[in-house]
Amino acid sequence: IETAILNGYADWPRADTKGKEFTYGTAGFRMRADLLDFVMYTVGILASLRSRRLNSNTIGIMITASHNPAADNGVKLVDPMGEMLDQDWEFWATGLANSKNGEELRNGYMHAVKDLKIEQTKEAKVIFARDTRPSGARLVKALIAGLEATGTKYIDYGYATTPQLHYLVRATNTQNQPIPYGEVSMEGYYKKTAEAFKLAMKYATPNGPVTVDCANGVGAPKLKELMKYLGSDILKINIVNDQIENPDLLNEKCGADFVKTKQMAPPDFDGKRFERWASLDGDADRIVYYFHADGNIFRLLDGDRIATLAASFIGDLVRKSGLEEQIKLAVVQTAYANGAATKYVEKVLNLKVETTATGVKHLHHVAARYDIGVYFEANGHGTVLFSARALKQIRKHEPQSPAQLEALDTLKALTDLINQTVGDALSDLLLVEVVLAHKEWTVKEWLATYTDLPNKLAKVMVNDRSVYRTVQGTAERRLESPPGIQEKIDDIVKKYKEGRCFVRGSGTEEAVRVYGEAAEVYDVEDMVGKVTELIS
Numbered sequence: 001i002e003t004a005i006l007n008g009y010a011d012w013p014r015a016d017t018k019g020k021e022f023t024y025g026t027a028g029f030r031m032r033a034d035l036l037d038f039v040m041y042t043v044g045i046l047a048s049l050r051s052r053r054l055n056s057n058t059i060g061i062m063i064t065a066s067h068n069p070a071a072d073n074g075v076k077l078v079d080p081m082g083e084m085l086d087q088d089w090e091f092w093a094t095g096l097a098n099s100k101n102g103e104e105l106r107n108g109y110m111h112a113v114k115d116l117k118i119e120q121t122k123e124a125k126v127i128f129a130r131d132t133r134p135s136g137a138r139l140v141k142a143l144i145a146g147l148e149a150t151g152t153k154y155i156d157y158g159y160a161t162t163p164q165l166h167y168l169v170r171a172t173n174t175q176n177q178p179i180p181y182g183e184v185s186m187e188g189y190y191k192k193t194a195e196a197f198k199l200a201m202k203y204a205t206p207n208g209p210v211t212v213d214c215a216n217g218v219g220a221p222k223l224k225e226l227m228k229y230l231g232s233d234i235l236k237i238n239i240v241n242d243q244i245e246n247p248d249l250l251n252e253k254c255g256a257d258f259v260k261t262k263q264m265a266p267p268d269f270d271g272k273r274f275e276r277w278a279s280l281d282g283d284a285d286r287i288v289y290y291f292h293a294d295g296n297i298f299r300l301l302d303g304d305r306i307a308t309l310a311a312s313f314i315g316d317l318v319r320k321s322g323l324e325e326q327i328k329l330a331v332v333q334t335a336y337a338n339g340a341a342t343k344y345v346e347k348v349l350n351l352k353v354e355t356t357a358t359g360v361k362h363l364h365h366v367a368a369r370y371d372i373g374v375y376f377e378a379n380g381h382g383t384v385l386f387s388a389r390a391l392k393q394i395r396k397h398e399p400q401s402p403a404q405l406e407a408l409d410t411l412k413a414l415t416d417l418i419n420q421t422v423g424d425a426l427s428d429l430l431l432v433e434v435v436l437a438h439k440e441w442t443v444k445e446w447l448a449t450y451t452d453l454p455n456k457l458a459k460v461m462v463n464d465r466s467v468y469r470t471v472q473g474t475a476e477r478r479l480e481s482p483p484g485i486q487e488k489i490d491d492i493v494k495k496y497k498e499g500r501c502f503v504r505g506s507g508t509e510e511a512v513r514v515y516g517e518a519a520e521v522y523d524v525e526d527m528v529g530k531v532t533e534l535i536s
């Protein structure tokens with residue numbers, strides 16, 4: 001293997017990154033696609049180590065740059081149960097990817113084998129997939145070179161959404177267990193999702209159509225495929241922005257990230273008042289809803305809204321099933337969640353709220369500690385996790401009345417509908433549709449549950465974001481460095497009614513983000529302006 005790794009380097013040499021190191025961040029490796037070939041080669045090697053370390057369980061590799069422009073690409077590893085790569089292994093990922101030449105790569109590999117006590121004779125197994133970016137085809141070749149150099153067995157699933165790949169990983173590794181996650185195929189994903197949706201809709205009144213903007217990405221063909229299994233009698237879905245054959249259009253003035261950051265609908269939006277629209281991102285792991293209210297006022301229903309909607313509905317189902325004593329629910333957010341959403345969950349829904357650092361892995365981890373953990377980032381990434389204990393309670397519970405039976409049936413269906421591995425825009429879309437149909441709500445009633453506090457997210461470009469460090473255990477809401485700055489922020493913020501403001505270094509770009517909210521719009525502007533000045 002060592003020799004094969006060294007020899008393979010000739011075909012996939014490290015690109016000149018002008019001294020810049022590769023980092024395995026919250027979203028894996030992500031950068032301009034033309035710099036990624038060598039990184040892909042090392043990711044193949046890393047995946048072999050990970051699989052061998054974990055008793056030949058299958059490891060997933062997803063090639064995508066999500067909502068980034070088409071010229072970028074990226075790659076991330078998926079652990080056996082469909083979770084993100086164990087954080088401790090980011091060290092090895094970064095180490096191998098930053099090898100300066102073939103010898104360094106080989107030595108890095110040998111070092112890992114020794115340190116991690118890898119048995120190289122064990123089988124190594126990998127599955128992978130990619131989004132619609134044209135560079136993906138070339139990057140797959142680099143990846144395969146890494147897999148073949150290490151004698152790794154692999155299956156190429158072609159195009160998939162990120163959550164579909166996560167599904168396939170978990171299905172693969174649980175296929176011989178008492179309760180497999182699902183059939184090991186793309187068809188298995190559609191069947192499981194569609195069947196669960198139909199069951200969840202059994203007692204609901206179908207609602208009007210929903211229009212889905214697929215960001216001209218992989219979500220478009222995959223949603224169309226899913227629709228064949230769903231049929232159109234319970235839910236009518238219109239698709240827009242499905243032009244995957246023109247890569248320049250990917251995420252271009254459309255998609256979940258565009259809608260959330262610009263706070264506006266894509267230019268081709270033609271929804272009538274109160275008609276539901278939703279946008280996916282480029283790899284379909286994020287979703288936001290929106291509509292036009294009276295006077296063509298744009299209204300966004302973001303991740304906070306999906307979390308509150310899901311938590312309220314699932315909380316009701318648990319109560320109506322008679323499982324209130326056995327099953328406890330919590331909602332997990334980041335500091336970017338609107339204060340009004342947090343208050344609504346705590347005061348109206350009477351549920352516990354946990355706040356974590358930004359990034360899916362943090363939220364997922366905390367949500368997994370609860371019987372049922374609802375987690376969403378405001379940007380639309382999230383899911384609902386059912387613990388093994390909760391699933392058992394739900395399965396063995398004997399309903400005492402027709403009403404209990406109805407609630408229990410719907411709750412069971414949701415445990416299959418909602419992707420348990422990672423936030424999944426397609427299953428989240430269906431979840432929202434189920435809840436709205438059951439509640440007989442339009443977007444108007446959904447929006448009316450609470451009123452968002454006026455808020456603003458600003459970005460300050462800096463030379464070194466690493467000096468902005470937050471205090472451990474504060475979910476990034478307080479700075480410990482640069483020294484003295486938090487006190488100054490506190491002095492500014494205390495002057496505003498319901499003022500809240502925090503500063504953190506971005507994990508994805510060379511910038512510092514300033515988020516603020518307050519009771520009045522002009523106060524937010526004033527407050528965020530002053531804090532921004534302080535750090536510029």
Ligand code: 16G
Nearest residue numbers: 026027358359360361506507508509
């Ligand atoms: C990454 C995260 C996303 C987070 C964003 C924050 C994953 C898969 N993705 O894209 O969850 O919201 O970073 O970006 O974890 P920031 O650190 O630049 O604010």
Ligand code: ZN
Nearest residue numbers: 066281283285
């Ligand atoms: Zn994404």
